[in-house]
Amino acid sequence: MTLLSPAISESTRVLDVPTHDPDHVRGAMGRFPTGVVALCAIVDGRxxxxxxSSFSAGASYSPPMVMFSVQESSTTWPVLHRAERIGVSVLGSHQSDACMQLASRSRDRFEGLATTVTAEGAVLVDGAAMWFDCDVYSCVPAGDHSVVVMRVHSMNIDDEVAPLIYHERRFHGLREIDGGRA
Incomplete structure (x- = not known):
């Protein structure tokens, strides 16, 4: 029996050496479209x-786990990390304003924003495409970020809401291609 090997292309792709310029790296990484999540909880009564935008669903299916990365310079994560439970809301395509508000460093992140609080203190953004009630399973340093893995205790979806997509430093919604969702 003879095994045939696949044809090998003669073309070669030359890759650039990564730069240490954060804006260049952020721009390059921003070429990959991602969903956007809000991570919220009640901590010390507020x-x-x-x-x-680094969220990944399905880090594990059994037990169910999700993950994201957070900058080491974040001043919010050390506070949020103390929460018993953290609500993860996969923001809907209509929630770009809510996303900007939750990311703001200069205004009340929750003023006028409709939310639901679970019995365990996870805060979920109303109108999102999907929700997870999680706790932190592990947090591992990775360069200037940490990779956070969270165990999912409960979840729900809204089939009528498409997720908000972040691509090339702008927000987008999904659009249908060839009769199906993109």
Whole structure:
């Protein structure tokens, strides 16, 4: 029996050496479209929240886990990390304003924002495409970020809401292609 090997292309792709310029790296990484999540909880009797575009659902299916990365310079994460439970809301395509508000460093992140609080203190943004009630499973340093893995205790989806997409430093919604969702 003879095994045939796939044809090998003669073309070669030359890759650039990574730069240490954060703006250049951020711009390059921003070419990959991602969803946007709000991470919120009650800490010391008040709502605390932040947004992340580095979220990954399905880090594990059994037990269910999700993950995201957070900058080491974040002043919100050390407070939010103390919460018993953290609500993760996959923001809907209509929630770009809510995303900007939750990311703000100069205004009340929750003023006028409709939320639901679970019995365990996870804060969920109303109108999102999906919600997770989580606790922190592990937090591992990774360069100028930490990778946070969270265990999912409960979740829900709204099939009528498409997720908000972040791509090339702008927000987008999904659009249909060839009769199906993109």
């Amino acid at each position: 709502r605390v929240g932040m947004v992340a």
